[in-house]
Amino acid sequence: MRVLITRPEREATALATALIGRGHAPVIAPLFRLEILRPPSEFAAALAACQTVLLTSANGARALAEASEQRAKPILAVGDTTASTAEV
Secondary structure, three states, rough: EEEEEEEOOOHHHHHHHHHHHOEEEEEEHHHHHHHHOOOOHHHHHHHHHOOEEEEEEHHHHHHHHHOOOOOOOEEEEOOOOHHHHOOO
């Protein structure tokens, strides 16, 4: 089966490799590019004041890791991939 992958390049390549292993023919055509922004000046204070961080994607986990070295807050993740990315 031919499969169109529209994820950003980083995720598309890993998915394409898995699909090839299952006998599919992936076509990579990213429809958006991930750009991690600098956190606003009040980010550190907001993070310090929160009780828990909710991560909704692996990309969000990566962005948080780049934005702060704070690692003491509990994290809620929406899925296994997001959780494992947050653990690294």
